[in-house]
Amino acid sequence: MVLKKKAKKPFIPVERHETIRQKIAAVLEGQTLSAKGISANVGASEKEVYGHLEHIQKTINKKPLTLLITPAECRKCGFVFKKRDRLNKPGKCPVCNSELIQETLFSIKGWGA
Numbered sequence: 001m002v003l004k005k006k007a008k009k010p011f012i013p014v015e016r017h018e019t020i021r022q023k024i025a026a027v028l029e030g031q032t033l034s035a036k037g038i039s040a041n042v043g044a045s046e047k048e049v050y051g052h053l054e055h056i057q058k059t060i061n062k063k064p065l066t067l068l069i070t071p072a073e074c075r076k077c078g079f080v081f082k083k084r085d086r087l088n089k090p091g092k093c094p095v096c097n098s099e100l101i102q103e104t105l106f107s108i109k110g111w112g113a
């Protein structure tokens with residue numbers, strides 16, 4: 001006996017992700033937002049937003065667009081978190097241990113704009 005495992009409606013998670021990425025790209029064109037701001041605009045969690053931003057950062061060079069990243073900065077001593085491979089918000093300033101961190105900001109600009 002052969003069991004048929006054919007779903008009536010195939011679930012395609014990739015499509016949903018593409019849609020959220022498109023929404024993120026759309027909200028970032030012409031405005032600068034933190035992950036929290038993006039999260040509020042597209043209805044995804046901040047954690048999800050960071051994941052999508054990392055993907056956008058890797059793939060955006062194929063398009064005539066660029067993802068502008070304003071690095072996070074310590075509000076107390078002004079330390080800038082420039083050398084971060086991951087985009088998510090740092091917890092503490094390595095210089096003064098302050099947790100008052102200005103979040104990383106994102107924006108998308110077209111080439112030559």
Ligand SMILES: [Zn+2]
Nearest residue numbers: 074077093096
């Ligand atoms: Zn600091």
